[in-house]
Every structure is written in C-alpha cells, then in structure tokens.
Amino acid sequence: xxxxxxxxxxxxxxxxxxxxxxxxxxxxxxxxxxxxxxxxxxxxxxxxxxxxxxxxxxxxxxxxxxxxxxxxxxxxxxxxxxxxxxxxxxxxxxxxxxxxxxxxxxxx
Amino acid sequence: xxxxxxxxxxxxxxxxxxxxxxxxxxxxxxxxxxxxxxxxxxxxxxxxxxxxxxxxxxxxxxxxxxxxxxxxxxxxxxxxxxxxxxxxxxxxxxxxxxxxxxxxxxxxxxxxxxx
Numbered sequence: 001x002x003x004x005x006x007x008x009x010x011x012x013x014x015x016x017x018x019x020x021x022x023x024x025x026x027x028x029x030x031x032x033x034x035x036x037x038x039x040x041x042x043x044x045x046x047x048x049x050x051x052x053x054x055x056x057x058x059x060x061x062x063x064x065x066x067x068x069x070x071x072x073x074x075x076x077x078x079x080x081x082x083x084x085x086x087x088x089x090x091x092x093x094x095x096x097x098x099x100x101x102x103x104x105x106x107x108x
Numbered sequence: 109x110x111x112x113x114x115x116x117x118x119x120x121x122x123x124x125x126x127x128x129x130x131x132x133x134x135x136x137x138x139x140x141x142x143x144x145x146x147x148x149x150x151x152x153x154x155x156x157x158x159x160x161x162x163x164x165x166x167x168x169x170x171x172x173x174x175x176x177x178x179x180x181x182x183x184x185x186x187x188x189x190x191x192x193x194x195x196x197x198x199x200x201x202x203x204x205x206x207x208x209x210x211x212x213x214x215x216x217x218x219x220x221x222x223x
Contacts, residue, residue: 031208032208032209034211042216042217043112043199043201043215043216044151044199044201044212044214045214046211046212046213049209049211091208094139094156094158094163094203094206094207094208094210095141095153095156095164096141096153096212098143098150098152098153099150100150101150
C-alpha cells in the first residue's frame with residue numbers, strides 16, 4: 001500500500017474555500033486516489049476519486065499533481081457541515097486502507 | 109435504497125460473553141468489508157468478502173474473531189469470548205464489485221463496549 005502524509009488538522013472559515021493536501025509519493029501507476037470523510041459519530045462517506053485528471057463532483061474537486069505524488073481536495077465553499085476527518089487513500093487493490101486523515105474544523 | 113444496515117447500533121456486554129454484529133449490504137453489491145475503529149488504532153480493515161467468499165482476513169485480530177457471509181444480503185462478525193480491548197466501533201461497508209475504482213458505502217456502525 002502506498003504511504004500517505006496528511007496534516008493532522010486544518011482550520012478554515014465558513015463560506016471560504018478549503019484546500020486539503022495529501023502526499024502519496026510511493027503511489028503506483030494504477031492506484032486510484034480516493035478521498036473519504038467521516039463526520040462525527042458517523043461512518044466514512046465517499047467524497048471523490050481520480051486517477052490522473054482533475055475531477056469535479058457536487059461535493060468537491062480533486063486536483064492531482066502531474067507526477068501523481070500528491071493531490072489536493074478542494075471544498076469550494078466550506079459549511080459547518082463539512083467539519084470532519086478527511087482521508088486520502090491511494091488504492092491499488094480492492095481494499096481501502098485508512099490512515100489518520102486530516103481533522104478539518106470550520107469556524108462560523 | 110436504505111444503504112448499509114448494521115445492528116445493533118450499541119452493544120454493551122461483559123467480558124467473556126459472545127457478541128454478534130450484523131450487517132445487511134446494499135442490494136446488488138458483491139463485496140462486503142468489516143472495519144474496526146478505535147482512538148488508538150484508527151480505522152482497521154478486519155476482513156472482506158467477494159461474492160460471499162472471504163478474500164482477505166489478515167486483519168482479524170485473533171481466533172476469537174470470526175466472520176461469515178451465508179448469502180449476498182447478510183453478514184455477521186462474531187467475537188467469542190469478548191474482552192475489554194475489543195471495545196470499539198465496528199463498521200460494515202459494501203461495494204458493487206472489485207477493483208481500485210469502486211466506491212465503498214459504510215453503515216452507521218455498532219458501538220461495542222465490553223465491560
């Protein structure tokens with residue numbers, strides 16, 4: 001499994017953009033980059049994933065570096081409901097291996 | 109769709125007792141995963157199944173833990189005998205199929221307390 005490095009915590013203000021970084025320098029060529037988040041007292045939920053190109057969906061955007069050794073999850077306008085732990089997971093096999101993630105705090 | 113359904117939501121038991129956690133995956137999903145979450149160790153994958161067959165149980169802590177999937181719509185995780193260190197939140201997740209492109213859908217978890 002590729003090793004990931006994420007900040008332990010980040011803080012942002014409501015209605016501002018948030019950029020959550022992830023380093024995955026040992027990623028292999030066929031690994032997808034998945035992002036999940038876990039809201040308090042809930043199970044993890046899927047946010048977005050990609051392979052090489054940048055990806056957008058209704059929740060977020062994923063920017064993948066050209067060398068694929070890092071990626072950034074972008075929340076365009078954070079709300080209080082976005083406060084959660086965000087996990088970046090390079091996935092080469094079927095199983096997802098979660099690291100410690102980044103705890104995101106949103107200030108009103 | 110109701111999503112992944114886990115029961116019970118909370119379980120409190122005494123050391124030495126048998127505990128059975130249950131999971132109903134999303135209809136049509138062929139893969140099922142059991143995870144455990146603690147403050148110290150984070151989210152750990154215990155075991156996963158494809159088409160009801162256990163594929164990787166390397167995360168199962170010891171022989172006290174066993175998991176079964178008798179059919180496509182039901183799975184159990186059993187701990188016998190339970191110990192206080194088994195206290196954790198246990199999550200079940202399912203996905204449509206295999207491969208690194210599949211999304212996992214998680215249940216709400218079972219909070220287990222072993223006294």
